[in-house]
Amino acid sequence: MKTIGILNCKILQDEILYLIETHPEIKEITVIENGVQEEFLQKLNKIGRQYKTVPSIHSLPDAQPPETGKNADDSYSVIIWNVELGLHSIPKKLKENIYENLEQFAPKVNGIFLMYGLCGNVLGNAEEDFKDILPVVILKEANGSVVDDCVGATLGGRTQYLNLLKSFKGVGTLIYTPMFSCSPLADFFMYPEGMFTDEQIYDMNKMMLDGANYQYVAKLHTGLEYTENFDENIQNVADLYNLKVIELEGGSQTIFENCFNELKLKLNI
Incomplete structure (x- = not known):
């Protein structure tokens, strides 16, 4: 029986659940315990x-x-390896970590679905870099362009992403999917553990958001309901940083589905 490895930012765990539910031919599911799987x-x-x-x-x-x-x-079968959030703030470290994980994953599976985008423009060559080892498929559009990040994948690609950003007319806007809303804002800035108090982290976040003219927190609906308390989580962010909540439609699983099927095709599944 063939085995697909899924190496993913934990923010995309709901999309994995969607793939599991829509692909009943998946016979076995294995999850790697690494501290972020619970x-x-x-x-x-x-x-x-x-x-x-x-x-x-x-x-x-x-x-x-x-x-x-x-x-x-x-x-x-599928083997799922969730990766912690926070590495994105240091792109070089993110690439080193993901490539090391890919190298460790490669002998254990027949192909890898890499559920990441460019993420700081460091992962765009992953498919090419591993082509002589095993098939790797990263999140990309139908034209082959690797998506910028998780939000870009959910929106359907770079054009949709850019159009959305332009619609904000220069006003800073945090874009949250359901899973993004579960993570403290500190996770995205990756402050050194134990170096700052919660109050200091809040003050730094507030200073950065105010300095960049952030006024909105956008709730991007993905069509998935695996994550609870989306509305409450978004409102908490809005209240904490004095932002207004706006609703965004247009999220879908098209890119995730297409890329997963591309890997299956490469593996003759």
């Missing part, structure tokens, strides 16, 4: 999907060559 496991329990966990990538056996011919079937 929320994802709770959601798997909620949708009633069975899974197993392993303590690390090194606990997995190497992938076996897939069966061919009349004994082959269409089912396959």
Whole structure:
């Protein structure tokens, strides 16, 4: 049985749940325990999907060559590796971390769905860099352009993203998907752990947002409802930083679905 590895920013865990629910041919689900998996496991329990966990990538056996011919079937397994948020603030470190993870993942699977975008313009060559090792598919548009980030993927690509940003007419706007709304703003700036108090972190966040003329927090509806308390989380951010809430439609799973299917095609699934 073939095995697909999914290496993802934890912000995209809802999109993985969507793929799991819309691809019933997935026979086995394995989740790597690395300290950021608990929320994802709770959601798997909620949708009633069975899974197993392993303590690390090194606990997995190497992938076996897939069966061919009349004994082959269409089912396959997935191994999911959620990656912590926060590395994005240091693009070089993000690339080093993701490439190291890809190298460790490669012997364990037949192909990898890399659920990232350019993310600081450092991951755009991942498919090419690993082409001689195994198939890797990153989040990209139908024309082959790698999306900028998770929000760009949800919106459907760069054109939609740029049009949305232009519509704000220069007014700073935080764009939140349901999973983004669950993470403290400090996670995005990656302050050194223990260096600042919560009050100091708040003051720095407020200073940066005010200095950049941020006035809105936008609630981007993805069509997925795996994450609870979206409205409440957005309102908390708005109240904390004195921002106005606006609603955004247009989120979809098209890019995630297309890229996942591209990898399946490369693996003859």
